[in-house]
Amino acid sequence: MAKAQKGKYAIGQFNISTDEQIKAIVETAKDLKSPIIIATSESERKFIGAKQVVALVETWRKETGLPIILNADHCKSFESAKEAIDVGYDMVQFDGSSLSFEENVKTTKQVLEYAKSKNPDIIVEAELGYLRGGSEIHKEKIEIKEEDLTKPEEAKKFVAETGIDALAVVIGNLHGIQAESKKLFLGRLKEIKKAVPNTLLVLHGGSDTQEKDIKKAIKLGIVKININTELRVAYSDALEKEIKEHPEEVKPYKILAPIIEETKKVVAKKIELFGSGGKV
């Protein structure tokens, strides 16, 4: 990630809850020679299994030689972060964005201290600002308010008090996909970068954001971009189409094959947009 920061490109974080998604993501990254981050939210982790996903990623990493980071996305409590750290995740995000500033600092510090005591190489991400929406399709356009955005002064104070490696910022991004592509407040990002020049800046809710804004955000210092909803839509659309077109098919490896193909298309498009291809 430090390399990405220097080289002005971003690494895609792709959220998963099944092993065929991991296969699709890793095979695409291998073809395009890109570093990648695979992530699970708390619900995704529960579905695939914490130990199981660590073992799967480890196996792919050994087989491909790719730098693959496994991140525990949006841990909402110390206990949740601890579970991920204990089973061997490479990265953990504590999301204290719904807490007060002081509570967020306190628990982020607790997670960071525990994480580094277990694994000095672990990457810890925190979150500041109000990030709206879940990773799904929103029928209405979600209005982003000025007060939702990460405040540069608070970011500076937060980084100084916690010592975190990476910070998820709110700059017009939101989780999920809505009727209109998302626009970013790039001026705010510039101010945040100035306030915390050495922190790895992360953009959540990267799905369906205007491509020109993504490119500018990377130039301004975003090094990790999270993609979830576009992968979920590719999965469910491909599955629905396959079952409709071949209702007699019962072999899972045939039913799931189009999902892998459609997931690969999304991942390849993002790797190209983020500029991380050919970096391995």
Ligand SMILES: [Zn+2]
């Ligand atoms: Zn997120």
